[in-house]
Structure formats: C-alpha cells, structure tokens
Amino acid sequence: MRAAKVETRFTKMFNIDYPIISAPMFLVSSVETVVATGQAGGLGAFPAFNYRPIENYAKAIKDIKSQSSAPFAINIIVQSSNKFLEQHIEHALENEVPMIITSLGGPKEVIKRAEGTKTKIFCNVVGLEHAKKVADLGADGLISAGAGAGGHAGETSPFALIPYLKKHVDLPLIAAGSIVDGKGMAAALALGADAIYMGTRFIASKESTVDQDYKNAIINAHPQDIVNTAQVDGFPGNFIRTPLLEKMGIEPGLIESLASHNKKVKRAISLFRAGKSLLAPDKTKVSYKTVYSAGHGVAMIDEILSADEIIQNTVNEYRQLLQNLPK
C-alpha cells in the first residue's frame, strides 16, 4: 500500500503527495528520472544543460509533459556565461514548467520574467546573505545546499543552515545535503525545511542512466572517500576519490593559490574551468563525465532502488520515526 501523503507548505504549493525532490544533476538527471519521481508522488528536476542542443532541451520538456501530468522542475544556470540562458528561460516559461531552480549566478532576470506566470522560482543558496538577496528579488523559495551535499556544496552544516535560513527568511525551504532516507527527512523537516532534495541517492536508482560503475562507486563509497575540490570545474564540489581524481590533483595549483586573494582572478579561473569541464570532449579529460560527484550521504546507500522504492521507503521510515522518537 502506498504511504499516506505528507503535507507541507511545499507540497501544497505544487499539489504533490510527498515533499521529496530528485535533485537536478548534471549528466545524471533525465526525462526518465523526472517522470519516475513525479509518478512516485515526488517532484523530479533536471538541469537544462543535460539536453543539448536546444532542440533536444525543448523535446525533453515535451516528452516529460506527454508522459506525466506531475509537476517538475528545470535547473537553469543563470550566470551570463550561459550562452543559452535566454532559450533556457523561454522554453521553460512557454511550456508553463511549474518550477525553475536557479544556480550559479543572480536570478534577477528570471524572477522578473516569471512574474505573472505559473512558474515558481526557487534559488540555490549557501548562506543567509544570498538568501536575503534572492528573497528581496521576489524568489518563491530557497534550496539550502549544506556541507556534505553532492555537486557544488556549501560550507555550512545543514544542522545550522536550515534553521538559520528559516529563522530569517520566510520562504518555503528545500533542504539539501546528505539526505538519503527517512532519518534525513525527519531531521530536515524538524529543523524547519518544507521539503528535501535527494541527489546522490537518485544516482544509484534504477531509472538513472549513468554507468553501472558510477552506481557501484556510490554503493561502495564511505564518507571519508568524498573529497571537496575546486579542481574539476572551478567551484568547490564533492567527488568520490578515484585514481583519475588523484592524478589530476585535488589541491589547488600554484596559480589558483596565488589568485586566491583576488576575487576577480579567482572567478575568471573558476569560469574557465567550468567551461572546460562542460565542453570536455573525451573520456580522458577531467569532467563530470570522468569523475564521480557524490555527497557524504553515500554512507547510507547500499543498494540500487527504483524512484518509487526510494520515495516509499523514505516516507515509511519517516512516519515510523515520528512515532518512535524518544519522548
């Protein structure tokens, strides 16, 4: 039997059964993961850049809509280095995509463009300053990327970041970082979150189309195997330690170290690396194609499950915990 609904400010906003989002992941999330998450009662997300050229992006949106009526989200890089920003926004708004998630940059333009439409704008933030800024711009919600998350993680523990943001900014908040089961869900909601993001957990899902090696690496990794480095794409992110990652060098090189005090030079190096990583043509270069990003949550992932199993297990465990916590 399917678990009963868990109602929060987030589920009411999107009219879904559970406050669980399969997080957008570069080269991982797909039409398949989005549709499966939506059918399982959660909300699926994918990065616009997973579908290139633009025609494939437009087709992905149509494919999702034709296979499922569940709401879903598109993650858009809102930095000016995204040459396709205009088209990414336009296709999402034209198709009334229920949610846009912004990352790496200022969301002012996309928030303005979405005004008066059915699309809600949620912004990735790693601290209070950024959260207040996007709230003032009119964002509909926040995603707190805490330390230990897969991809570009923040530096603050989710235990501090979630209640801190919640205390100062009155917007629906999605908690991200090492949440893989009902225990994480219960903790995040207790800290004040309105929904949870699961990234790493969904890499090891049946619907995820990544190599079996990547899925196995998630299952076999321990938290101490996760290293935080800016060497892959210029921004600090979490990756599984592998021989290729070690060969590339996890520590910053001389140029990065010298530039670390100059914000502009540091940013220029980051953008250069990000571009190089995004466009890396073959399997020998270090990029998201050849190294495995994952968060500390690998600790508790030991089998490949379907999106439906992940969501049902999480909600059932969450409910049980609520009854069994020490009184």
Ligand SMILES: Cc1cc2nc3c(=O)[nH]c(=O)nc-3n(C[C@H](O)[C@H](O)[C@H](O)COP(=O)(O)O)c2cc1C
């Ligand atoms: C392989 C990988 C790729 C990611 N790519 C993106 C991305 O393109 N855009 C984005 O906003 N977040 C990206 N993230 C971050 C996730 O959306 C999410 O914040 C994170 O996975 C949550 O932490 P968890 O992995 O511990 O569950 C990525 C994460 C991973 C693991």
